[in-house]
Amino acid sequence: MNIIVFIKQVPETTEVKINPETNTLIREGVTSIINPFDMYAIEEGLRVREAKGGRVTVITMGPPQAEAALRQCIAMGVDEVVLLSDRVFAGSDTLATSYTLSCAVRKIKDFDLIICGKQASDGDTAQVGPGIAQHLNIPFVTYVRKIEEIPEDRKSIRVEKMVDEGYEVREMKLPALITVVKEINEPRLESLRGKLNAKKAQIPVWTFSDMEMDKERLGLDGSPTQVIKIFTPQPREAGEIFEGEAEDCVNKLVEKMKENKIV
Amino acid sequence: MDYLLTEEQEMIRELASKITENKIMPVREELDRTGEFPGGIVKDIAAADLFRVAIPEEYGGIGGGCLELCLIVEELSRGCAGVAVSFAASALGAFPINRFGSEEQKKKYLPLLASGEKLAAFGLTEPNAGSDAGAIETTAKPEGDEYVLNGTKVFITNGGEADIYVIIAMTNKEKGARGASALIVEKGTPGFSFGKKEDKMGIRCSATRELVFDNCRIPKGNLIGREGTGFIITMSNFNHSRSGIGAQALGTAQGALDEAVKYSGERVQFGKTIATFQAIQHKLADMAIQVEAARALIYSTARMIDSGKQKNFSKESAISKVFPSDVAMAVTVEAIQVLGGYGYMKDYPVEKYMRDAKIMQIYEGTNEIQRNIIGLELIKESKRKKK
């Protein structure tokens, strides 16, 4: 099984604030991590490899600094990594991103399964996974909580997809793409040997000229959507706070609720 | 503070720290309550390659030394000393094979211990031979190509969980201490069984059991070194491992200090956090001073041992066990005091730190025995100087 996992380097969300004067993101001192949902994708890729043999390749698109995320993947035990980095990729929205990533898959050619996290924690769009599958015209299932079976012939896959009422068992032909939820596994930590390998590893970088791609579909030019404004959400107005003995507080609260016809 | 660790040592510390934060801390309370052996966490430690650290590269290891082991034990102990000792006890069992074993023994056992697939244990203590290690009664009688083992070992860490045991037994009783030998015994050998599992005050998740040998036959090839070198091997093993107990104490003390600092910043009395009271600040300061001093002592001792420049370091190694374990006891007691009534409750981890700390003043040679060693060495050194 040749498995491709796509990851994204994201800021730790809780730390991102907006500068009220300049109305821009404050990213100073914000550490970058692998998108938490992608950790489950990496782990699932490693587990499929351990069960079925093959290779796991992790790909990310980003600035040169995204290399750190790929090193972490090597430390976890993946076989290969690729960084897609080029000025012409800058400013990509989900359409341009999924196109760029699909071009990397076409270059690799030989693959059976693509695994993505269900969404990235910075944008939360959940669009890139299905987008890649559509660009490649392969089947996909989102919100996978379990891989039930990959038969010996490795021509198909059966998975459990989370839906609102429970889950569905779905089958599709390989090659295919799945996006995974956190219920699927518990990601492993890095190993010491992995970390030592990661330190030494040369990270291959693919640029525009390394892949067959249509320049007009890349980066800002290939992105239909544009952010025109960012702002801090309006805080809700503070209400009435009770302190003191539990019973008094409860009585006061219920009085207020009656007064305002809430109960 | 920058402890001048190499990049590799930082990696090791970081890995152990991640295991503590992600794997140990969420379950330590339950492990303490049930006393269940942390098999899953041991697997995590193995997956992180940490069992490889002190084993040479040619046997699947990383080729680190005493300092690397101390860093791991310290970090794991910050989470749970019971887990840490399960790790450390395997290193204690592996050391005699690594240091004194034949090429064949090394090839057979070290890769299994490096991968963490198998755990090791070291068996010395007996019902009537604790501090007085010369009084051991377990015998290993040579018979043809075999030794026949008879006797009982007690309080053996990783007992029942380990697959590979290094046992100290008398091959020649008449020679006294010079008649002791170190032998490798595998779990499952006929005549080798386990007695009761101890119900302990602290480090409750670690397995502490009796080993019972009843006409247990092992091949002569399992002898480590020569006959009669059992005590030399034992002393060398302890000289190398005592700073590891120090590291265990250090991690325990650090964990208790961290809890105390955190709590004092949250707990409000008289309208202020208790951290704003000087009485509390001074307590925390004294705890921190002791912890840092213990760390400096352990790291420098471990570095000295790893340098290989000094042949005899039984005094230094004893010091690096006594001071940190006394610090751990004092600091964990004080941490409970900072938390007040809550510290006495099992809802907070500090009372566990205190129960865990106590054993460190006792095992691998009580602190009283350590002081004997230190005292004797001081006298020897002064005599040497006079000459």
Next chain:
Amino acid sequence: MSIKVINDKCTGCRICISACPLDAIKVENKLAVIDLDKCNLCGACISSCKSGAIAIEKKQAKVANKEEYKGVWVFAEQRNGEIDTVSYELLGEGRKLADKLQEELAAVLVGDGIRKEAGKLTAHGADKVYVVDNPGLKEYQDSSYSKALFSLVQRHKPSIILGGATTIGRSLLPKLAVMLPTGLTADCTGLEIDNEKKLLLQTRPAFGGNIMATIICPDYRPQMATVRPRVMKKLPEDPSRKGEIIEEEVQFVKRDMMTKVVDVVKDETIHVNLQDAEIIVSGGRGLKAPENFKLIRELADALGGAVGSSRAAVDAGWIPYSHQVGQTGKTTAPKIYFACGISGAIQHQVGMRTADVIIAINKDPQAPIFQIATYGIVGDLFQVIPALIKKFKEVL
């Protein structure tokens, strides 16, 4: 595509330097200079510049003849033939947008044997309902459903398509967007029309709700957006409201069924109907142990409400993920929301701040939850909740 500094306008004020997340700007001779090797065109500097001195030039996309695209569409999601509430909510919002544009509002209903449901869509505000009724659409498939929508978009060319940010919508619409291709904005919490340019202004949270972003899709059509359930308000059902029901033919081949549903398992532990609950009682880390969720359940039972939780409690394994409220859980909009032992991180707030009344119980008076609470009690929840249960049992 490039970014440039308009030297005549630049004052050398240096604000853009601090705005740039990538350290790509410096000021030389009182003029900003952008290092193009570092810049990723994020646009942060543009919104920070008070003199309008930085501009990104984008190649004009040659995609759509925009004028041909007219009307607002709502993808009417149905499960087992029953239309999902989110579709009505989207019609409510779509109505406003269509009126502003003075265009039609249409619903698209795709499935098997669902024609009879079309009237409900007109009763909730649709002027038209396009129905694709085909036995091949019995079970939901990204491939077949997207083909149906794709064919209809090509035939009728709507200007805007809205869909629910449900497990179906979040998989179907990204696929459709790539097929068309066009832009898609996920999880919008606000939709407006820019009257001048007739553009859809799509506002959504990013970075876990710390930041809101307004997004447009100026050159491609249709403009597509998903909206989470319970974010928009549906119109009251008006059965007398009539509209046009249009049956559409779409041919399907085997290749259109790319995945196969082998089994559907209803799982009560997965399914928790938080989104429809009028009262939600949520517990968080302050509960200290899984068994203490029984307090939360008791209070919820006393009020006839549902049980929710913070992410911390789910991560600790105290309660299944299906109860999680917030950014990575569910968005709720109950009448009353109780947050018990929940500090109220922004990620949690995203999932509950539109509640009519928020009641917070926390021992830490500094907890952020108190800043958004209608009422708060500072105290030990192990005392407060039992007292609340007792009191509510008396008064209700």
